[in-house]
Amino acid sequence: MRATLIHNPNAGGANSLDSTQLLLALKSAGYEAWFSPTETPEELDPVLAHPTDLVVAAGGDGTVRAVAARLAGGRTPMAVVPMGTANNVAGALGIFGLPPQKILEGLAKPRKVWLDVGRVQTPWGEDLFLEAAGWGIFASTLHTYDPEGEKSILRGLQAGLQTVSGFQAQPLRMWCDGEALEEPLLLLEVMNTPALSHRVRLAPGADPTDGLLDVVTVSDTARVSVIGYLTSLLQERLEELPNVSVRRCQHIRLEWDGTPFHLDAEVHHQDGPGEIEIEVWPKALEVWLPAAEPKDPPPQASQPNANSPEKGS
The missing domain is CATH 2.60.200.40 (Tumour Suppressor Smad4)
Incomplete structure (x- = not known):
């Protein structure tokens, strides 16, 4: 799988990981990934004109919106890495507060949802x-x-x-x-x-x-x-x-x-x-989320030891 990373280094929380670290996390999840530097929304147009298998938007809600606006209605999914100030889209998707590296590594086996958009x-x-x-x-x-x-x-x-x-x-x-x-x-x-x-x-x-x-x-x-x-x-x-x-x-x-x-x-x-x-x-848009962590199995009832006395004996 090939992934394109769109990263806004000026987002409110973007200093937690740089582009190189984000790429390494994607590669550890099994993606052939590269970073295309962009400074304005208009610069996304040539980058996303021929998108890869997945586009990763790492930044605030503005970055996520700019990427989503260019992918909506198409077949290319996106992933969201919240690194902004508010991260309202990530909050609605249930991934607010997750470390960026954990989100990216969780894309090895992603959960896939469909996101509505206001037109x-x-x-x-x-x-x-x-x-x-x-x-x-x-x-x-x-x-x-x-x-x-x-x-x-x-x-x-x-x-x-x-x-x-x-x-x-x-x-x-x-x-x-x-x-x-x-x-x-x-x-x-x-x-x-x-x-x-x-x-x-x-x-x-x-x-x-x-x-x-x-x-x-x-x-x-x-x-x-x-x-x-x-x-x-x-x-x-x-x-x-x-x-x-x-x-x-x-x-x-x-x-x-x-x-x-x-x-x-x-x-x-x-x-x-x-x-x-x-x-x-x-x-309007397919979004990939990190795989849900498996829940701890319920504790097993202890089995009586064959050599121990049963209750009441």
């Missing part, structure tokens, strides 16, 4: 997302933060405070599998994975292999304190709040007002309204 028709063209697409307070915060700039927790907090302090619910008209919804909303997030951004678990029940998208809306019909939202998020009980709804559907259409709209960490906006259609692309 979007927008005024700027067709696009994809792996984690979430959305509008409202989070998209506006992301726009203020500018994800193209240097990553900074302090900048993120400042962007959040700046956005929240003046944000007002806006009317939004949308349809989920044909069911109409029209009301002022603070937030709309269409989730493919349970978490977005820095592991914010807006939809703990979301499963990127079930052929459905989780649509989270926060209306302005009941005011809840910031502490109330944070507590519910930490307890993974956000949908129990009176102004939060979670629907599962396959197709979403919304009348967009042009204000910030995000696809994963990418933000778009425009002057004037437009229409956005979102649908789940079931089983």
Whole structure:
């Protein structure tokens, strides 16, 4: 088996292993592997134009998305090695926290799953997302933060405070599998994975292999304190709040007002309204995961020794 390694050395946790060590781990799993240096998503195009038997994306969610966008709908599988800051895709696949070397060595006999992808028709063209697409307070915060700039927790907090302090619910008209919804909303997030951004678990029940998208809306019909939202998020009980709804559907259409709209960490906006259609692309991409570790066998009941007295004798 031949494997191509796509490695982002600038990812948040990428300093744990370098490209040479990643290649050695792949070779120990039985792969003929090589590394193709890339610095921008556009440089992936020639590398993946004629992919090998497996493409390994080692980096953060941005690296995983860039590779997945180029492999979706094709026959080449990919493997994910989480080496970023949030690693939401890896978390949804159940491999968050596993050491990169262990993941790669576990590909000797991989488990194979099919990953859903969000497919979007927008005024700027067709696009994809792996984690979430959305509008409202989070998209506006992301726009203020500018994800193209240097990553900074302090900048993120400042962007959040700046956005929240003046944000007002806006009317939004949308349809989920044909069911109409029209009301002022603070937030709309269409989730493919349970978490977005820095592991914010807006939809703990979301499963990127079930052929459905989780649509989270926060209306302005009941005011809840910031502490109330944070507590519910930490307890993974956000949908129990009176102004939060979670629907599962396959197709979403919304009348967009042009204000910030995000696809994963990418933000778009425009002057004037437009229409956005979102649908789940079931089983868009085959993903190889490390083989599950065998569970310890249940302890065997001790057998009586032939020379020992039986109970009761």
